[in-house]
Amino acid sequence: MLILNKSLLDKMIAQCKKEYPNEACGILAGKSGRGEKVYEMTNADKSAATFLMDPKEQLKAMKEIRALNLEMIGIYHSHVASCAYPSSHDVEMAFYPEVSYLIVSLKGMNDPVIGSFKIVEGKITEEDINLV
Amino acid sequence: MKITIILNGKKEAVEDGTNVLKLLGHKFIRPEVVTVELNEKILEKPKYGETILKEGDRIEFVYYMGGGSYAVRP
Numbered sequence: 028m029l030i031l032n033k034s035l036l037d038k039m040i041a042q043c044k045k046e047y048p049n050e051a052c053g054i055l056a057g058k059s060g061r062g063e064k065v066y067e068m069t070n071a072d073k074s075a076a077t078f079l080m081d082p083k084e085q086l087k088a089m090k091e092i093r094a095l096n097l098e099m100i101g102i103y104h105s106h107v108a109s110c111a112y113p114s115s116h117d118v119e120m121a122f123y124p125e126v127s128y129l130i131v132s133l134k135g136m137n138d139p140v141i142g143s144f145k146i147v148e149g150k151i152t153e154e155d156i157n158l159v
Numbered sequence: 160m161k162i163t164i165i166l167n168g169k170k171e172a173v174e175d176g177t178n179v180l181k182l183l184g185h186k187f188i189r190p191e192v193v194t195v196e197l198n199e200k201i202l203e204k205p206k207y208g209e210t211i212l213k214e215g216d217r218i219e220f221v222y223y224m225g226g227g228s229y230a231v232r233p
Binding site: 052074077090106114116117118123 | 192219227229
């Protein structure tokens with residue numbers, strides 16, 4: 028289960044809407060499965076169908092997360108026209124089995140849907156999000 | 160003989176003469192899916208095999224973080 032403060036979720040959704048029609052992406056930092064900080068990242072693909080985080084931003088964020096004594100607990104991105112479920116491309120690019128993969132669906136722009144998943148060796152498992 | 164490097168913020172002893180490609184291999188990391196930074200500069204992939212690590216080198220690696228709705232059914 029992922030524990031997430033509503034303000035962090037709102038921040039992610041706001042970024043996803045701001046980046047629309049392109050996909051947005053970012054990193055969720057925290058500890059013991061509880062989100063504490065959101066890092067908005069640049070989608071280097073600038074695409075409505077794919078995302079790739081800027082590597083320089085990734086390295087910077089990972090160092091800061093470590094300095095704050097936190098961990099990367101999630102990687103999030105938006106699907107602008109499809110459901111909040113990992114695509115085959117998401118699965119191919121899931122290199123961190125220990126983190127949660129969050130997907131914000133903007134299929135209904137006024138009613139975004141978020142899903143959280145663990146992706147381990149190609150197997151997708153949905154997990155609950157406990158909003159606090 | 161071993162040297163000490165800082166790998167993702169942690170000290171690690173590696174054999175003297177180890178190059179970046181060999182280090183990734185020891186960690187079971189596919190070089191084609193990571194970005195490697197050596198002493199604050201991103202290292203180009205073709206240089207992984209020719210870059211020999213030195214005492215005190217600070218090396219960071221991050222897996223690519225990507226994906227997207229491509230190929231998903233609406």
